[in-house]
Amino acid sequence: MKRIGxxxxxxxxxxxxxxxxxxxxxxxxxxxxxxxxxYRTPGEGQEVEFEALATPKGLQVSEVCFR
Structure with a gap:
């Protein structure tokens, strides 16, 4: 499921x-x-669309695209 953050x-x-x-x-x-x-360095506050997976340490992104 895609998420926005x-x-x-x-x-x-x-x-x-x-x-x-x-x-x-x-x-x-x-x-x-x-x-x-x-160069893949986003700025703080930049909006992204991503997919996250549950891991033992919490949610971890499996794919992210910057908007």
Missing amino acids: KVKWFNETKEYRFIEQTGDRDVFVQYSPIRMEG
Whole structure:
């Protein structure tokens, strides 16, 4: 199921981010599932569309597209 959120925070050095969802928990994002041309570093507050999977550590993004 596709979800909509905004980039809450990211770490360029370690290449991970968190997406903030309205009315739900934040979601962890690694670098690899990001679908974006060129350098894949979003700005904080940038809106995204994503799919998340339940893992033992919480929700983790399996694919994300920046809008």
